[in-house]
Structures are given as structure tokens and as C-alpha cells.
Amino acid sequence: MHTVLEVKDLRAGYADREILKGISFTLNADDFFAIIGPSGAGKSTLIRCVNRLVEPKSGEVIFNGKDMVKLSPAELRSERRNIGMIFQEFNLIERLSVMDNVLTGRLGYTGTVRSVLRMFTKAEIRQALVLLDRVGLGEHIDKRADRLSGGQRQRVGIARALIQNPKLLLVDEPTSSLDPKISREVMGLIREMAREFHIPVLCNIHDVDLACEFCSHVIGLQDGIKKFEGPPARLDKRALQEIYAMEVL
Amino acid sequence: MSALALGAGIDTLDARVDAIAAGRSRARKVRYTTYLLVFIVVAWTVEAIVISDTDWSRILNGSLLTTLGRFLELDWSLVPDLWEPAVETVLMATLATLAGLVLSIPVAWLGASNITPFGKVSYAVGRFLMTMSRSVHEIVWGLIFVSAVGLGALAGILAMAVRSVGFISKTIAEAIEDVDPKPLEAIRAAGGTKFQILWFAILPQIIPVFVGNMIFEWDINIRRSTILGLVGAGGLGLVLFRQMAMSNNGGIAVVILAILALIVLGEVVSYYARKAVI
Numbered sequence: 142m143h144t145v146l147e148v149k150d151l152r153a154g155y156a157d158r159e160i161l162k163g164i165s166f167t168l169n170a171d172d173f174f175a176i177i178g179p180s181g182a183g184k185s186t187l188i189r190c191v192n193r194l195v196e197p198k199s200g201e202v203i204f205n206g207k208d209m210v211k212l213s214p215a216e217l218r219s220e221r222r223n224i225g226m227i228f229q230e231f232n233l234i235e236r237l238s239v240m241d242n243v244l245t246g247r248l249g250y251t252g253t254v255r256s257v258l259r260m261f262t263k264a265e266i267r268q269a270l271v272l273l274d275r276v277g278l279g280e281h282i283d284k285r286a287d288r289l290s291g292g293q294r295q296r297v298g299i300a301r302a303l304i305q306n307p308k309l310l311l312v313d314e315p316t317s318s319l320d321p322k323i324s325r326e327v328m329g330l331i332r333e334m335a336r337e338f339h340i341p342v343l344c345n346i347h348d349v350d351l352a353c354e355f356c357s358h359v360i361g362l363q364d365g366i367k368k369f370e371g372p373p374a375r376l377d378k379r380a381l382q383e384i385y386a387m388e389v390l
Numbered sequence: 391m392s393a394l395a396l397g398a399g400i401d402t403l404d405a406r407v408d409a410i411a412a413g414r415s416r417a418r419k420v421r422y423t424t425y426l427l428v429f430i431v432v433a434w435t436v437e438a439i440v441i442s443d444t445d446w447s448r449i450l451n452g453s454l455l456t457t458l459g460r461f462l463e464l465d466w467s468l469v470p471d472l473w474e475p476a477v478e479t480v481l482m483a484t485l486a487t488l489a490g491l492v493l494s495i496p497v498a499w500l501g502a503s504n505i506t507p508f509g510k511v512s513y514a515v516g517r518f519l520m521t522m523s524r525s526v527h528e529i530v531w532g533l534i535f536v537s538a539v540g541l542g543a544l545a546g547i548l549a550m551a552v553r554s555v556g557f558i559s560k561t562i563a564e565a566i567e568d569v570d571p572k573p574l575e576a577i578r579a580a581g582g583t584k585f586q587i588l589w590f591a592i593l594p595q596i597i598p599v600f601v602g603n604m605i606f607e608w609d610i611n612i613r614r615s616t617i618l619g620l621v622g623a624g625g626l627g628l629v630l631f632r633q634m635a636m637s638n639n640g641g642i643a644v645v646i647l648a649i650l651a652l653i654v655l656g657e658v659v660s661y662y663a664r665k666a667v668i
């Protein structure tokens with residue numbers, strides 16, 4: 142099994158406050174990693190350092206054979222096309238249709254003029270339609286995104302990430318805005334799609350039960366330090382107390 | 391992407407893709423045809439009322455430069471007499487903005503659909519008052535108030551105050567309509583009255599819009615008050631009007647420079663005021 146993402150001694154934050162204090166891990170093809178930890182542990186920062194929505198201070202993020210930290214702006218944009226992202230608040234463009242929202246996932250491959258004219262290729266429209274059928278929104282393609290329920294909106298987010306044909310999925314608290322039943326459906330859908338298209342996943346999630354149920358491997362963060370790494374089976378009471386120590390006390 | 395083509399048969403999928411692509415290209419054509427039509431109308435308008443209706447020979451024979459030249463012989467002797475009207479202009483604008491604000495509060499209350507007290511009736515009244523204030527030009531408001539209260543600064547202040555209501559109350563009403571309803575729910579859940587909801591949940595949310603637009607309107611009123619002098623409403627505008635009556639081109643230019651300086655000053659003040667408050 143080959144390595145897709147290798148993070149080495151990653152540090153981020155400001156001069157007066159360090160958010161990540163030297164994180165290292167390796168993500169292989171077919172892995173589904175959960176990052177758990179209390180609020181403010183640095184989960185969001187960690188995931189955003191991978192595609193450099195947050196600039197790391199030092200360390201290495203080796204993806205696709207390149208160190209993301211050292212890429213020029215143009216190289217970074219081109220590499221971001223290979224990383225799909227799913228967001229906590231879905232981050233859809235509310236006034237655009239479901240179809241247009243999914244097609245925005247192809248903007249990294251679309252020139253400025255064609256994107257202004259919203260001229261996507263037939264192949265892209267076809268792929269969007271297939272993905273929307275798969276996530277169960279085939280009947281809603283012309284609806285505006287703000288007309289959908291929370292679960293449906295996250296499904297649009299999933300389709301938008303997948304249409305990039307990504308080699309890695311970053312998932313940031315996908316279920317925090319959803320109720321428990323819909324949360325399980327959305328996690329199940331992400332896992333199903335990841336397996337089908339062989340995309341490894343790095344997923345922030347504060348819900349430990351969901352993490353153990355859907356993920357193959359767990360990283361526990363506390364205050365910017367990795368306190369635990371292993372399969373869900375090893376995540377016992379003691380490990381959890383270690384990760385959530387500040388909250389237990 | 392044949393690996394993705396699951397479920398539906400290929401034929402129906404192709405048909406759907408074609409239908410979507412056709413729909414998108416149709417929507418694009420409609421959009422760009424509209425843009426083209428708008429462009430043609432604009433081009434035709436420019437040709438009809440600007441190009442063919444202008445006396446180009448007059449512009450091209452150099453009289454434009456001669457006229458401009460006459461204004462460049464500045465009449466500096468006027469400057470000592472400008473201080474008082476300039477201060478008057480600023481004070482007029484400030485008072486008018488404050489009076490406009492006071493008048494705007496009830497109008498905004500009536501004209502914001504989510505808090506208007508008597509449903510559609512009071513909403514319509516509020517919106518009508520806003521439109522009336524805006525649809526009458528400040529010069530016309532000035533003429534009305536000059537005939538009502540006589541020549542002088544008061545007529546100008548009243549004219550600007552009434553004219554300001556349209557803009558201030560409209561933006562406040564729209565800010566009220568756009569507030570986040572969640573804090574309102576919290577105050578209501580705590581047993582708050584309608585007034586408490588207004589004061590604790592709505593007001594803090596609209597303060598930035600409110601202050602920003604007030605400063606903007608003040609800045610506009612400085613400009614307005616210079617013009618209102620033309621109808622005898624005091625300030626720099628009155629001096630300007632007198633210089634025009636005397637055909638003293640150099641004096642006109644000096645007054646215009648003074649107005650420009652005042653507006654630049656207003657711009658500077660509003661920049662810092664905005665920074666301090668918002």
C-alpha cells in the first residue's frame with residue numbers, strides 16, 4: 142500500500158500562541174483517518190495546513206511526492222485540484238443551483254473566460270449528474286442550494302469534492318451541523334464513496350462514537366500535540382481521558 | 391468516467407446530459423442576447439442625443455479653452471469673506487443630518503416589514519414617505535421651505551433634513567429587515583417585550599450600518615448645502631450665486647475651490663469617524 146500523505150513535525154500558529162506543536166503522521170491509500178480532540182485542539186488548523194488554507198510555520202506536508210509547504214502559488218493551486226474538501230457548514234454558494242454548485246468543483250480545470258460564462262464541458266456535466274444521482278439528489282439538480290435541507294446540502298458538498306477526482310479527501314467536521322441520524326448517513330456516504338473511488342480520507346470529527354464506527358484509524362489531538370494514534374479498538378477509556386484531559390478535569 | 395456510470399442506463403443518462411447541456415446553452419444565449427440588446431439601446435441613445443445633438447464645431451474651435459481660461463484668473467480678494475459662509479455650510483449640513491436622523495427613526499420603524507406596527511398599512515405609509523423624500527430634488531425642497539420660512543439657513547436645513555430621510559430611513563429599514571433573527575428569539579424566549587427586542591437584539595445589529603450611512607449622508611449634505619445657496623438658503627452657495635449674478639468668473643472659481651476644500655475635509659473627517667465607530 143503506498144503512502145499518499147506524509148506530515149512531518151508540522152507547526153502552525155502565531156508568535157505568541159502555537160496551535161500545532163509538531164504533528165507527524167502518515168496516511169496510506171485506502172486509509173480513513175479520524176482526527177478527534179477537544180475544541181481548540183487544532184483539528185481544523187491541522188487539516189487546513191494540508192492544502193494550505195492555513196499557512197504552516199514549519200514542517201513538511203508531502204503529498205503526491207511534493208512538499209506542499211514549499212510550492213509556489215501556481216503550483217499550490219494546481220495541487221489543490223487533487224485534494225477535495227468537505228466543510229462543516231457546507232460552504233455552498235447559496236444562490237446557485239445544485240448543478241452549478243457541484244460544477245464549481247471543476248473550476249481548477251476551467252479557464253477564466255469559460256468559468257465566467259459557466260461553460261462546463263459535457264463530460265463534466267455528465268459526471269456531475271452521475272455523482273448527484275449517487276448521493277441521491279438526481280431530482281434536485283435545478284434547485285437553488287438554499288432550498289435544500291442540511292443533509293441534502295452536505296450531499297452537494299460531497300459531490301462537489303468528488304467531481305475534482307481527488308487523490309485525497311479532507312473532511313472538516315462534516316456532521317456538526319446535522320442531526321444524529323443524518324450524521325450517520327453522511328458519514329456512511331463519505332466512507333462508501335471513498336472506498337469505491339479509492340480515495341484516502343482525513344476527517345476531523347468531535348463525535349468519538351462516529352469516529353470509531355466509520356474510521357479505520359484515529360489520531361487524538363490535545364492542545365496541538367498528538368496524544369494518541371491507533372485503530373479505534375485501542376481507543377479505550379484511558380486513551381480518551383488522555384486526549385480530553387483538560388475537559389475531564 | 392465509466393466507473394461512475396452506475397444505476398441508470400447509459401442511454402437515459404446521455405439523454406439527461408444532453409437535456410441539461412442544451413438548457414444551459416439556451417440560458418447562456420438568452421443572457422447574452424439580453425446584454426447585446428442593452429448595448430444596442432445604449433449605443434443608439436448615445437448617437438441620438440449626444441453625438442448628433444451636440445454643436446461639435448463650438449467645442450473644437452477653441453472657445454472651450456478660452457472659457458476655461460477666464461475662470462483661471464482667480465479672484466483671491468474674496469477669500470476673507472468666505473470663512474463665515476463656509477462655517478455656516480458645515481453647521482447647516484450637520485444640523486440637517488441630525489434632524490434627518492430624528493425624522494428617519496419613525497419612518498424606518500414604519501417601513502421595515504418585520505417590525506412595522508400595523509401590518510401592510512403602516513409599511514406602505516413608511517415606504518411612501520421614503521419615496522416622497524427621495525423623489526423630490528433638494529432644490530425643490532429648498533424652494534418649498536424658502537417660501538414657507540423665508541430666505542436663510544433654516545430653509546436650507548429643513549430642505550436637507552427632509553431630503554435625507556429617504557436615504558437614511560431606507561437603509562435603516564433594510565438593515566432591520568436583514569438582522570439575524572436568532573438573538574430576537576433569545577430575547578423573546580427570556581420574556582422580553584417588543585421594545586426590549588428592538589433595543590437589545592435589533593439595535594446592536596444595525597449600529598454599523600446606521601453610523602456608516604449617517605456619516606455618508608453628512609458628507610452628501612455638505613455638498614447639498616453648497617448648492618442650496620442658489621435658492622437663497624445661505625452658506626457658500628449663496629456667495630456662489632452672487633458671484634454668478636455679477637459674472638465674476640474668477641470669484642466663481644474661488645468659491646468652487648472653497649467648496650472642493652470643504653468636501654475634501656469632510657471626506658477626511660468621515661474616514662476617521664468611520665474607523666473610530668465601526
